[in-house]
Amino acid sequence: MCPEVMAALVEANAHHVPGYGDDPWTRRAERLFRDVFETDCEVFFVFNGTASNCLALWSLCESFHGVICHRHSHIETDECGAPGFFMHGVTLLPADTIGGKLDEQAVRAAHQTRHDFHAPQPRALSLTQATELGTVYTTSEIGALSAVARELKLSVHMDGARFSNAVASLTVSPAEVTWRAGVDVLSFGGTKNGAGMGEAVVFFDRERADNFRRRCKQSGQLASKMRFLSAQWVGLLENGAWLRYAEHSNRMAAYLERQLERVPGAKISFPREANAVFVSLPEEAAAAVASKGWRFYNDVGPGGAARLMCAWDTTESDVDAFIADLLSAVSPNVTPG
Numbered sequence: 223m224c225p226e227v228m229a230a231l232v233e234a235n236a237h238h239v240p241g242y243g244d245d246p247w248t249r250r251a252e253r254l255f256r257d258v259f260e261t262d263c264e265v266f267f268v269f270n271g272t273a274s275n276c277l278a279l280w281s282l283c284e285s286f287h288g289v290i291c292h293r294h295s296h297i298e299t300d301e302c303g304a305p306g307f308f309m310h311g312v313t314l315l316p317a318d319t320i321g322g323k324l325d326e327q328a329v330r331a332a333h334q335t336r337h338d339f340h341a342p343q344p345r346a347l348s349l350t351q352a353t354e355l356g357t358v359y360t361t362s363e364i365g366a367l368s369a370v371a372r373e374l375k376l377s378v379h380m381d382g383a384r385f386s387n388a389v390a391s392l393t394v395s396p397a398e399v400t401w402r403a404g405v406d407v408l409s410f411g412g413t414k415n416g417a418g419m420g421e422a423v424v425f426f427d428r429e430r431a432d433n434f435r436r437r438c439k440q441s442g443q444l445a446s447k448m449r450f451l452s453a454q455w456v457g458l459l460e461n462g463a464w465l466r467y468a469e470h471s472n473r474m475a476a477y478l479e480r481q482l483e484r485v486p487g488a489k490i491s492f493p494r495e496a497n498a499v500f501v502s503l504p505e506e507a508a509a510a511v512a513s514k515g516w517r518f519y520n521d522v523g524p525g526g527a528a529r530l531m532c533a534w535d536t537t538e539s540d541v542d543a544f545i546a547d548l549l550s551a552v553s554p555n556v557t558p559g
């Protein structure tokens with residue numbers, strides 16, 4: 223946890239307050255979200271990203287609906303079928319593109335399934351920002367996809383587990399890249415940017431938020447001691463820590479990418495646009511650094527590249543230590559400089 227979040231939690235622990243979100247910390251966090259997004263949005267706090275995505279989508283869909291998403295999206299590949307489970311059978315309609323970003327053609331192709339009553343009816347479009355492959359949709363790309371969604375009568379959900387990194391990368395306002403570009407509901411990630419746990423579900427279209435608290439309760443996501451989720455957001459949002467940390471982790475990823483150029487055989491797989499670097503490494507080098515304790519996935523997206531993530535507290539020396547281990551694995555006689 224970053225110090226701002228820890229400090230807010232310690233402060234929130236000082237007194238007793240009413241439960242289930244009827245408390246000053248939750249009110250303060252809600253106000254901060256409205257300031258950050260420059261609109262009267264409705265905000266809810268849940269424990270994790272899977273629930274945040276599924277509950278957000280559930281508020282847009284009936285069980286017979288379909289959600290268009292990327293083939294490599296977290297909801298499709300990494301939530302153990304939770305969208306179908308939460309939404310009582312809703313179908314995911316995966317679309318494919320290279321690089322993790324959906325485009326108009328892919329969305330239209332996924333939408334062109336049968337529309338008679340024997341088939342699931344497409345009802346929502348879910349975009350991940352930043353994407354699972356570390357790329358970032360520009361504001362105009364989101365605007366164009368939202369326009370297609372409107373034409374096809376789809377609501378727009380954004381999986382923003384790394385939304386902060388996307389905003390830092392684009393240097394735009396959060397409003398510009400969400401509701402002003404046509405996003406209806408955002409799952410805003412805290413855990414990957416300095417929070418201990420917790421994600422916020424932000425409804426720009428307040429009508430969609432009807433019964434959301436009931437859905438949270440029913441699915442075990444309504445925290446009785448809500449202030450310990452919401453206070454973390456006060457720590458992140460009040461003095462801009464969320465953006466500073468996201469800028470920092472993006473900067474560390476840029477540094478890591480530059481350092482990887484020194485490693486013979488290392489090849490960057492996707493454009494590095496936020497805090498993730500995807501790199502294809504010689505097999506023996508990947509195994510050697512893993513044996514020294516470095517941990518990374520190599521099954522996110524196509525091609526088996528190592529997914530290297532930089533965090534809010536990654537330092538240049540962390541990167542240097544990793545690169546030194548990689549260099550000694552690929553060329554044992556070279557002294558890292």
Ligand SMILES: Cc1ncc(COP(=O)(O)O)c(C=O)c1O
Pocket residue numbers: 270271272273275296350353354381383384413
């Ligand atoms: C794109 C994306 N969405 C959502 C999540 C949230 O998942 P969790 O339920 O583990 O908090 C993750 C976590 O890896 C993710 O990468």
